[in-house]
Ligand SMILES: NC(=O)c1ccc[n+]([C@@H]2O[C@H](COP(=O)([O-])OP(=O)(O)OC[C@H]3O[C@@H](n4cnc5c(N)ncnc54)[C@H](O)[C@@H]3O)[C@@H](O)[C@H]2O)c1
């Protein structure tokens with residue numbers, strides 16, 4: 001094995017077109033290792049040779065780190081590293097971790113709005129009904145709503161939450177947000193028309209609640225039976241954050257009972273969801289398979305961002321968006 005060649009493992013099983021994008025963008029002196037199947041045994045075998053690994057959507061399991069003796073860098077394809085990174089194992093070995101916000105806020109904020117429209121206008125439901133020969137042309141007129149003028153609550157006002165607020169500008173919504181760790185500067189709050197409130201007020205007032213916070217111990221099942229009971233009965237919940245933030249069984253109960261009106265869900269616990277997931281039986285939920293960041297444009301931005309960081313790492317330069325594991 002040449003000591004001058006850096007082997008970069010792409011941990012997710014993906015179509016050849018995705019691998020080709022990474023191969024094309026990797027800096028000279030780097031070779032891409034890829035999987036021939038969605039197979040953990042192959043992952044572990046290839047980790048044994050890898051100097052760096054690109055993670056997400058596939059995650060690096062804690063027990064695999066010991067089997068990756070050459071590993072020096074974990075580069076996240078995206079941003080959501082909490083709850084899916086083996087922090088103690090990386091820290092013990094001095095393996096570094098970097099995330100990659102390139103392209104993400106734009107693409108996820110668009111998807112959040114797409115789900116808002118799909119729910120407020122019942123688009124998947126009307127599409128399915130038409131294919132069954134049912135014309136819901138008048139039935140939905142008393143329940144569909146405009147996005148314009150709604151009260152929208154954003155939970156987590158970071159990169160994506162603030163991109164959602166910016167994208168909502170033309171719709172003249174009444175904006176509320178919750179973020180215990182980040183307050184927007186007052187000028188920006190005014191410009192975006194979003195006011196920071198406590199969770200209770202956001203739940204009580206919002207007709208659309210959209211989640212853009214990380215999965216942490218503190219946010220695990222933040223949306224539970226109790227939370228849904230505090231929301232408006234006409235509320236729409238959008239989750240493009242992480243499945244673990246919402247208790248899915250409680251969400252299904254709330255949707256079935258009419259405690260809230262509808263939901264647009266991109267992320268699940270676990271992924272993919274089990275075939276008997278109760279959400280599948282409901283027609284007031286719109287589901288997408290963790291693709292909020294899944295466009296060609298975003299993929300190219302991620303490839304460019306992550307490969308630039310891998311280049312920095314092997315040239316001995318400072319990493320962008322490094323997570324300081326020692327400080328956690
Ligand atoms: N569906 C997808 O494909 C997809 C893509 C990208 C990111 N994500 C998810 O979106 C999340 C947000 O991404 P980001 O780039 O905006 O991250 P970010 O770190 O910029 O923003 C997250 C915000 O959430 C806030 N927060 C933390 N705990 C909170 C709490 N208890 N209540 C309210 N706010 C809280 C933080 O203070 C921060 O401002 C990621 O952690 C990831 O889980 C999903």
Ligand SMILES: O=C(O)[C@H](O)[C@H](O)COP(=O)(O)O
Pocket residue numbers: 056057077078079080081104290291292293294302
């Ligand atoms: O948190 C993120 O960036 C993404 O949710 C996640 O890591 C996978 O999304 P992908 O890069 O596959 O679109």
